[in-house]
Amino acid sequence: MTERNGMMRSILGRFLVLFGLLLAAFPAAAQDAEIRATINRQLDAFQRDDWSEAFTYASPDLRQLFGTPERFRDMVLGGYRTVHRPQQVSFRELDLSGLRPVQIVFFIGPDGLAYLAAYEMEQQADGSWRISGVQMIRAADKAV
Incomplete structure (x- = not known):
């Protein structure tokens, strides 16, 4: 009976560890999906030349820096x-290694x-995500 109890505790312990890992991964996956959705919404707005909407996905600091959707458009097109x-x-x-998440996009x-x-x-007080900056580099290969 003792050996069986030990085996059951071991199985239960492993299950709890696995369950804990899954729970820990869920918020990260949700965060990843929300960040990607924000970037996709801005890219979709660019496709429609809807600069007012595209501007809303910029962080408050970027919106203050550019001031208007038209100046933001000029920066993007330039x-x-x-x-x-x-x-x-x-x-x-x-x-996720820095102060803010950085999403790499090819x-x-x-x-x-x-x-x-x-x-x-940059995560906002309401939980939404905004783009606080974009750095682009030329990739050596189209298969990166």
Whole structure:
């Protein structure tokens, strides 16, 4: 009977550890999905040239910096054409190692060239996510 109880405790212990790991992963998966949805909504707004909507996905600091959707549009079209009309978009890893999450996104731009974008995200008081900055680098390979 003692051996059986020990085996049951071992099985139950392993189950609880696995269950705990699954619960811990759920918020991270939900956060990942919310961040991706925010970026996708902005990309969709770019496709429609809806600069007012696209501007709403920028963090309060960025909105204050640019002031108007028109100035935001000028910045995007001047230096971030890849995100305005990409041929391909593929989400990569979400880096949680810094002060703010950084979502890596792979793009094939309208020029046919590959780029990696690091979207720094900022969570708002209401729990929503906003884009607080984007750094783009030219990728060496279209298969990155």
